[in-house]
Amino acid sequence: MYTRVRDLLALGKKNNACILAFDCADVNMIRSVCYGAQKARKPVIMMLHPTATLKNVLPFSVFAHTAKYFANQVDVPVGLHLDHCSDFDEICRAIHDGFDSVMADGSILPFEENVAFTSKVVEVAKNFDVDVEGELGHVGTAAESDEYSKKEMFTKPSEVTEFTARTGVTSLAVSFGSAHGLYKYPPKLDIDHLKELQAATDTPLVLHGGTGIDDDQLKAAFANGINKINIGTEFYMLNTRLNKEFYAQEDFVPYTYPDYIVPVLTDYIARRLELCTVTL
Numbered sequence: 001m002y003t004r005v006r007d008l009l010a011l012g013k014k015n016n017a018c019i020l021a022f023d024c025a026d027v028n029m030i031r032s033v034c035y036g037a038q039k040a041r042k043p044v045i046m047m048l049h050p051t052a053t054l055k056n057v058l059p060f061s062v063f064a065h066t067a068k069y070f071a072n073q074v075d076v077p078v079g080l081h082l083d084h085c086s087d088f089d090e091i092c093r094a095i096h097d098g099f100d101s102v103m104a105d106g107s108i109l110p111f112e113e114n115v116a117f118t119s120k121v122v123e124v125a126k127n128f129d130v131d132v133e134g135e136l137g138h139v140g141t142a143a144e145s146d147e148y149s150k151k152e153m154f155t156k157p158s159e160v161t162e163f164t165a166r167t168g169v170t171s172l173a174v175s176f177g178s179a180h181g182l183y184k185y186p187p188k189l190d191i192d193h194l195k196e197l198q199a200a201t202d203t204p205l206v207l208h209g210g211t212g213i214d215d216d217q218l219k220a221a222f223a224n225g226i227n228k229i230n231i232g233t234e235f236y237m238l239n240t241r242l243n244k245e246f247y248a249q250e251d252f253v254p255y256t257y258p259d260y261i262v263p264v265l266t267d268y269i270a271r272r273l274e275l276c277t278v279t280l
């Protein structure tokens, strides 16, 4: 059933657990997240990365309506969230078009400018009762550098206290050793650093770059303040492989591709959701 992200984050926080959030780029992925959650009996969040809209995969309103429609086909809680957006006007468009949880990513800005940008989004979002995830410190891209392992890129605990108090964000993405995309070498999360971040705020913390981190490190992060994790790359890659496989068949029937793809994606989601320790 369609559920607000703030309620899912509260569920995670109450259970000292993490809600898994998956980036979706088409209807098969949306359906699979819902069905996988149903199969695993776990809460989940569907996300749209704005790049998918810019490339005309799915406009905001179509994505939001489709996501809510399929969320209401299952009886476990399913949320909807706009992933990384650094463009104020685009965030406003997403809110207008049905997203009630958005990310305002000002992480590449200097601290004061990040506070200003994020506060501006929160101010608008509040008027429409919309949740906002901010980002402090920078979760970079794994393929471009190995900076994710450098401590100077990590979120500073003292800034977390000030940032959450001044902006009023619903949740905060933090940096303590992860990166987006595929890692050049296995990442090592700094759990001691995360403990300091957790002690600095009551705001739920978010881990980005969930692809390629081993389960033991993820469990340690979830036990120490991470209440939401973003997973994109591995889900996209599986979806791409299944599409290729389907169309590589010599005698495929075109409209049957969801029957080929959705069950496998659903199993993947259900298996990943074993990491969520929330009991419904």
Ligand SMILES: [Zn+2]
Pocket (backbone or CB within 6 Å): 084, 139, 180, 208, 209, 230
């Ligand atoms: Zn991210």
